[in-house]
Every structure is written in C-alpha cells, then in structure tokens.
Amino acid sequence: MTRITANLLAAALLLALGTHGAAAASEGDMAPADKASNQLYWDGQASLKKGDWNAALKHFQDLEKLLRQKEPQSADAALYWEAYTLVQAKRTTEAKTAIDRLHREFPQSRWSKDADSLVRESRPAVTKEDTDTSDEELADIAVEGLMNAPPDRALPLLKKVLQSQHSQKTKKRALFVLSQLGTDAALDVVIDTAKTSSDPELRAEAIRMLGVSGEDRAINRLREIYAASKDAHEKRQIIEAWLVADRKDLVLASAKNEPDPTVRKKAIETLGAMDGSDELKQIFDVTQDADNRREIVQALGVAGNTGALTQIAGDAKLPEDIRVDALQSLGVAGADDALVRLYTQANTPKLRDAALQGLLVAGDSDGVLQLYKQAKTTEEKKALLRTLTTMDDDAAVNAIEAELDRKGNPK
Numbered sequence: 001m002t003r004i005t006a007n008l009l010a011a012a013l014l015l016a017l018g019t020h021g022a023a024a025a026s027e028g029d030m031a032p033a034d035k036a037s038n039q040l041y042w043d044g045q046a047s048l049k050k051g052d053w054n055a056a057l058k059h060f061q062d063l064e065k066l067l068r069q070k071e072p073q074s075a076d077a078a079l080y081w082e083a084y085t086l087v088q089a090k091r092t093t094e095a096k097t098a099i100d101r102l103h104r105e106f107p108q109s110r111w112s113k114d115a116d117s118l119v120r121e122s123r124p125a126v127t128k129e130d131t132d133t134s135d136e137e138l139a140d141i142a143v144e145g146l147m148n149a150p151p152d153r154a155l156p157l158l159k160k161v162l163q164s165q166h167s168q169k170t171k172k173r174a175l176f177v178l179s180q181l182g183t184d185a186a187l188d189v190v191i192d193t194a195k196t197s198s199d200p201e202l203r204a205e206a207i208r209m210l211g212v213s214g215e216d217r218a219i220n221r222l223r224e225i226y227a228a229s230k231d232a233h234e235k236r237q238i239i240e241a242w243l244v245a246d247r248k249d250l251v252l253a254s255a256k257n258e259p260d261p262t263v264r265k266k267a268i269e270t271l272g273a274m275d276g277s278d279e280l281k282q283i284f285d286v287t288q289d290a291d292n293r294r295e296i297v298q299a300l301g302v303a304g305n306t307g308a309l310t311q312i313a314g315d316a317k318l319p320e321d322i323r324v325d326a327l328q329s330l331g332v333a334g335a336d337d338a339l340v341r342l343y344t345q346a347n348t349p350k351l352r353d354a355a356l357q358g359l360l361v362a363g364d365s366d367g368v369l370q371l372y373k374q375a376k377t378t379e380e381k382k383a384l385l386r387t388l389t390t391m392d393d394d395a396a397v398n399a400i401e402a403e404l405d406r407k408g409n410p411k
Contacts, residue, residue, distance in 0.1 A: 211241025
C-alpha cells in the first residue's frame with residue numbers, strides 16, 4: 001500500500017495556499033514559490049491528521065515567520081492555521097488571540113470569516129446544533145479509528161458513512177481512510193465516488209484521494225476520468241491528484257495536448273511545482289503559442305531552472321516580451337550573476353528594466369551597485385539608483401550616502 005508522504009504533497013502549495021480540510025480555498029489562489037513554505041505547510045497538515053497539535057502548531061508558526069520574510073501578504077493563511085490548530089487542541093484563549101492578530105494585521109483577509117467560525121464552533125455545547133456538532137466530532141474520531149481496523153470490517157462501515165447524512169467533513173475522512181486501506185475493494189469505492197457521485201465536492205475529494213493512494217489502478221482510473229471529462233474544473237482537480245501521486249508523465253501529456261487553455265495553464269504550472277524543468281523546456285522549444293510560452297517561463301522560475309531562463313532571456317531571436325518574462329523569472333529563481341550579465345547585454349529599455357526588476361526580486365543589491373558604478377549615462381544611473389533606494393540593506397544605503405557626499409562635497 002502506498003501512503004502519501006509530506007515531500008510529495010509539498011509542491012501542492014504552489015497551486016493553492018490555504019485549504020479548508022482537504023479542499024482548496026479557491027481555484028485561482030496561488031501559493032508562494034518557496035519550497036520551504038510548501039514543506040512547512042504540508043508537514044503541519046500531516047501533524048493535524050495525526051492529532052499531534054504541538055507539532056502542527058510549530059510548523060504553522062514557522063510557516064508564518066517564513067512567509068513574513070518572503071511573502072508577507074500571505075502570512076494571514078499561516079495565522080488561520082495556527083488558530084485552527086489551537087482550537088483543535090482546546091486552547092481557545094490562545095486561538096482567539098491568533099484570530100485577533102489576523103483581524104488586526106490583515107483586515108481584508110479572505111480567512112477572516114473562516115477564523116471567526118472557528119471560535120463559534122469551539123463554544124461549549126448548549127444547543128441541539130452544538131450537540132450535533134459534537135456528534136460529528138465523535139463520528140470523525142470513529143472514522144479515523146477504522147484506519148487500524150481489519151479492512152473487511154472497516155469497508156462496510158465506511159461505505160455506510162458515504163451513504164449516510166453525516167457531514168461532508170466526515171465523508172471526506174471516510175474517503176481518506178478508504179484510500180489507505182490497501183485493498184481493491186476499498187479503492188473501488190473511492191473510484192466509484194469519483195466517477196458517479198452527484199455531489200461535486202465529494203467527487204472532487206475522491207479524485208484527490210485517488211492521487212493520495214498512489215495505486216496504479218487509481219491512477220489509471222484518473223486517466224479515464226480525465227479523458228472522458230468535458231469539465232475544465234474537474235480536469236484541473238485531476239492534475240492536482242497527479243501532482244500528489246508524483247506522476248509527472250501524465251501532467252506533461254496534459255501540458256502538451258490539452259486543448260482547453262485554462263487546463264493547459266494548470267498543467268504547465270504543475271510541472272513547475274514538480275521541478276519539471278526539462279519537460280517545460282521541451283514544450284517551450286516546440287510551441288509557438290505566446291500564452292503557453294509565458295506560462296512556461298514563469299513555471300521555469302518556480303522550478304529554479306536558471307540555465308533555461310538565461311538561454312531564453314539572451315536569445316535575440318525570441319520576442320521581446322518573452323525575454324522580459326524570462327528576466328523577471330530569473331529573479332524568482334535567484335540567478336543574480338546571470339541577471340547582471342544580461343543587463344549589460346540588453347539593447348532595449350524594456351530588457352534593462354526587466355533585468356533590474358529581476359535583481360530587485362532576487363535582492364541582489366551588490367549586483368545593482370556594481371551596475372550603478374559602471375553606468376555610462378545619467379539616465380541609467382538614475383534608474384539604478386532608484387532601484388537601490390528600494391533595497392533595504394547596507395549596500396543600498398552606502399550607495400545613497402556616497403552619492404549625497406559626492407554632490408554635497410565637491411572637490
């Protein structure tokens with residue numbers, strides 16, 4: 001039986017930072033490109049599933065620190081998951097403190113309503129609704145307990161849960177347990193749910209769980225569902241399942257052959273998340289579609305393929321806008337030396353500006369300072385100095401001080 005591991009799940013955060021349970025907050029949400037953030041997120045989720053609240057909280061706190069350094073506008077997601085973990089651990093006062101921080105620091109956060117509902121759900125049971133919630137929590141624990149039961153005893157009970165009036169959360173847990181039982185009969189139930197369920201949310205969860213199982217039969221059924229589907233949203237869900245199953249070959253086939261541009265875009269992004277650098281460059285070399293090329297260049301940045309991006313950015317035969325995208329993606333990939341060299345070779349203002357933007361994203365103040373000292377014209381020095389003034393470090397401040405001293409104390 002193949003069980004999901006944190007390192008296979010890590011790249012999924014590039015596609016959707018912030019999930020409620022196992023479902024993404026929305027299809028368009030994009031995660032930070034930083035792989036360390038991905039790893040911390042999925043490690044936290046794995047600890048939540050095990051009920052290890054202390055470990056989960058530590059992962060999400062570390063995630064918050066990392067996001068505040070690299071992508072501060074996304075740190076609200078980490079705060080939400082800290083609050084969620086604290087609620088699960090019955091540390092309600094601390095959870096409220098985390099939620100207060102979320103409201104105070106991110107007043108427009110899309111997580112606000114969800115965070116408020118955590119507090120409501122954690123109040124003492126005094127009504128029938130609250131009693132029903134407690135019953136569902138007990139059902140969740142019971143379903144998770146079937147993970148260690150003999151498959152022939154667990155299977156009929158889990159099928160019964162899927163056909164019952166239990167909450168979506170409980171049914172999703174049942175699908176996860178079914179995906180982990182390691183028997184053909186259990187996998188057949190997940191496959192049947194993915195193909196025939198009238199509930200789109202449950203069907204989407206079954207698709208994810210087929211990826212989680214990693215079984216060859218599950219992956220083959222996903223291929224069949226993908227081939228027969230006319231629903232772009234469902235196809236994107238299947239691509240995410242292939243990501244979890246680490247099936248780069250199937251994602252590559254979608255990126256090459258899928259006629260729907262939104263699905264093809266998803267496949268290209270996913271290849272970036274899977275470090276599919278060679279595959280992305282392979283597609284880039286044969287496609288003439290400008291949108292495809294732009295998506296591939298961005299995905300190469302996420303994958304950190306500085307060699308391919310340097311080649312694209314320096315190819316004078318390619319359209320200028322593609323080269324601009326490649327220069328900006330080099331900043332994401334952290335290719336400081338390449339950007340400095342490409343700046344000096346750039347023969348248009350747009351290319352030079354893109355190289356500067358890449359250096360700004362990469363945080364290479366030394367490289368910008370080097371270019372500033374070598375600049376031949378006043379206009380070029382102005383552009384470089386403006387870039388330096390946005391970089392909060394000693395090299396930038398020293399350059400500003402030197403310029404002020406030169407003007408204020410002429411020889």
